[in-house]
Amino acid sequence: MDNSEAFWMDQTDSFPPRLLAIFFSLFDPLQGPWVAIESPPGSVTESDGSEGKELLVPFDSISEYVIPKPEICNKTITVATGGYRIIGHPVSLVGNHYERNALIFNMCMIFHEDENVSSYIPIVKRLSRNLKVLEQQNQYVSDLSKRPIIMSVMEQLLEDLNNFSECMIQLDPQNSINIKLFPVFPSPPTVKGFHVPILTVQLDTLMDKNWDMTIQKVYPFINGINSVQRVAELANVSFNNCCRCMEHLMYYGCLIITDIFQFHNIYAMTTNVPNLMQDPNFQKECVSYVVSGNSARVASTTFSQIFSLYTSLRHGVRVKDWMSENREKFHGLDVRRLISFGIIKGFVYRVHKYPILGKQVNTAALTPEESKLASLLDGQHHFDEICVTMKKGPKEIDLMLSKLGDTAYIYH
Structure with a gap:
């Protein structure tokens, strides 16, 4: 969706x-x-x-x-x-x-x-x-x-x-x-723990003391970085209630969801680019969003510089490798905001990695934690979901995968 x-x-x-x-x-x-x-x-x-x-x-x-x-x-x-x-x-x-x-x-x-x-x-x-x-x-x-x-x-x-x-x-x-008459919006997609919420409005200007208490609790931790699971933990609310809050805000267009940004992620461009590139207002918005620093730096950065970075996104290239290839072009740009802007506007998408265990393992010889990880290695759960479910970082998951044996990856 x-x-x-x-x-x-x-x-x-x-x-x-x-x-x-x-x-x-x-x-x-x-x-x-x-x-x-x-x-x-x-x-x-x-x-x-x-x-x-x-x-x-x-x-x-x-x-x-x-x-x-x-x-x-x-x-x-x-x-x-x-x-x-x-x-x-x-x-x-x-x-x-x-x-x-x-x-x-x-x-x-x-x-x-x-x-x-x-x-x-x-x-x-x-x-x-x-x-x-x-x-x-x-x-x-x-x-x-x-x-x-x-x-x-x-x-x-x-x-x-x-x-x-x-x-x-x-x-x-x-x-x-x-x-x-009231508009009928489509039902929002189911929010998962590995999703990262991003606000599309200034919620603090709309909120008052009569708003739902759970929304008031989770709002301060929605920063475009924390996952839904992390927001629930920081706000000290139940995970299910946190998900319902996110879906409610998404229904009314106050919030969208994206993936967890990490430097080993892979991104690519969609076919929506040509229509967007012709809009001068879109170009100005893009420059002001992704340039970090003062207004002088914003004025000196052109959209063509940013667009050339977007066009160099491709399958098989991780963000950190992509940044190394274009080191000189990233001066004054916030890479996290550069990627999130493309995701928000719908012309950049995440290429997820789905690990599959290459051979059957003897579950009796595994620890409970390893058994839990092995149950997720069926090609149906991508790396972000596994990290959030296991509550571990990518390096720790990679180490555990190496102990389990041969692991293949599907990129989609």
């Missing part, structure tokens, strides 16, 4: 999706499913003044999904057809005062098919619940005299949600509809 800032912060670029139309449909005992109200007119049915206008979606082609069998009612339904996506939440009310002892209705919204409409699904559900309660209390749906109120609600919903992402409608002195 991509954990770079570019991936994580761009998830809301298309928020909110454009709401094209809303229509309100009911089941009539004589004519079956029909559209009582639509906004704008001529979206799903031909109406006065819309002659010759092409419908977004002909209602006849989706009627069986909009007003479904009672068994499917009270569930969210999504229909994609003709380049459009329709979402609704049909409601079925049972009562002997209705014809056929039931009232089935649905308020649906129409979007372009390629839009991410996940933020509107809670809105559709809430509108259905509101209409259900309004019908049970005041017959807002079945009373024809109140139909203009529903039409006014739909028109205001269409305009306000598109323009302001929220809507407040006062129906009468006792009833109102309050709607607000």
Whole structure:
């Protein structure tokens, strides 16, 4: 999974999706499913003044999904057809005062098919619940005299949600509809002990005494160097709670995760480079981030110098060897920030080393610590994870591996 800032912060670029139309449909005992109200007119049915206008979606082609069998009612339904996506939440009310002892209705919204409409699904559900309660209390749906109120609600919903992402409608002195759109972010990846958290915002400017106590404890130790396991130990909180805090901050775009920086690491460039290199703002940000020292040194460093270092990253070359090859170019540059900037922006990736034990070992002859290490040498655990799990440095792990016998490595 991509954990770079570019991936994580761009998830809301298309928020909110454009709401094209809303229509309100009911089941009539004589004519079956029909559209009582639509906004704008001529979206799903031909109406006065819309002659010759092409419908977004002909209602006849989706009627069986909009007003479904009672068994499917009270569930969210999504229909994609003709380049459009329709979402609704049909409601079925049972009562002997209705014809056929039931009232089935649905308020649906129409979007372009390629839009991410996940933020509107809670809105559709809430509108259905509101209409259900309004019908049970005041017959807002079945009373024809109140139909203009529903039409006014739909028109205001269409305009306000598109323009302001929220809507407040006062129906009468006792009833109102309050709607607000919130972006739905993707679930964050599972945080592991060997991950290193990096803040993307100044969290201290947002935090107050009412924030979660665990977040307040772990925040001072998030410095782009400490691993999650180390942060949990320094903050004196449980490892699981620390991981949940990191995932929570990541969900809201306050934090990203990267790997532990060490000089024996191997890094390489991704294919995302060309688009980024053409952005002058990106170049300025890169120089100011990776140059250590005063503003004069920043001014004297060019992006081309830094870019030449990035392009020399390649498989099989450790960071310390890479620095030796380019010793003169590193004057005034912070190598740790140089690598982390590339990771954050998504154009540099870590090449991990996965050790595999070459032959079976007699576990009975091993110490408990050696047995624990041997269980991790199956090609599924990379070197960072092994170091954090064993709570040892790379040199100590290398020494233990040499004692276990032949070890092969997969670089990926």
